[in-house]
Amino acid sequence: MFECGYGAVEAALVRAYRIPGEAAGAFRARLGALQKQGLLGAKNQPGKGVALRYSSDQFWRLILACELLEFGISPAMVLRIVETLWQSRLQKIFSDAEDAVVKHEDAGPDDVILHMGGVHLMVDGWSDAVPNVNSCPLGKLPDNMTMWMSIKPDDPSGLPPRALVTNLSMRLRAFHTALGSSYMDELRAERAGRTASKQRKRQG
DSSP states (O other), X not given: OOOBXXXXXXXXXXXXXXXXXXXXXXXXXXXXXXXXXTTXXXXXXXXXXXXXXXXXXXXXXXXXXXXXXXXXXXXXXXXHHHHHHIIIIXXXXXXXXXXXXXHOXXXXXXXXXXXXXXXXXXXXXXXXXXXXXXXXXXXXXHHHHHHHHTOOTTOTTOXXXXXXXXXXXXXXXXXXXXXXXXXXXXXXXXXXXXXXXXHHHHHO
């Protein structure tokens, strides 16, 4: 299983989400706060004296957080969604999205779309509820969008004709491309550091 340090992961997220230089500090602080509050799970909280190694589960949680923040969803709701839905639903959605990336270099009908149909985040925030987060193949998105947009005011579900959607497979492609570059940067920095250390020892 591929693992790397947080520096490479953070740099990849900055690249994948095109965070401008002047906002990098705020972005870093937001991700750091989410991790300290349990975004990565109880066993993977920073600050316990051991440097965390990041692999697919941690990548996915951070990408989910970034996607939800892009929608304007509050950090508190992000944490609630992860705590409530990660094991039961979201982990499988991300695994399926990764499978589509492995099978297809570019977007196609098998890409996994992460969606929240009939979403009412304002009310959910007040009631400590979580939205209905689910997925569908890109090829089925038009059918799902038609269904959501056809919800009537008197529908028994009480849901509004509203949806938030993102091509999760495509977001993973962007992250993996960025991670490849940032990981190589990290390796080069580590090698340079080891070389400098050896030179200092010889000189000393």
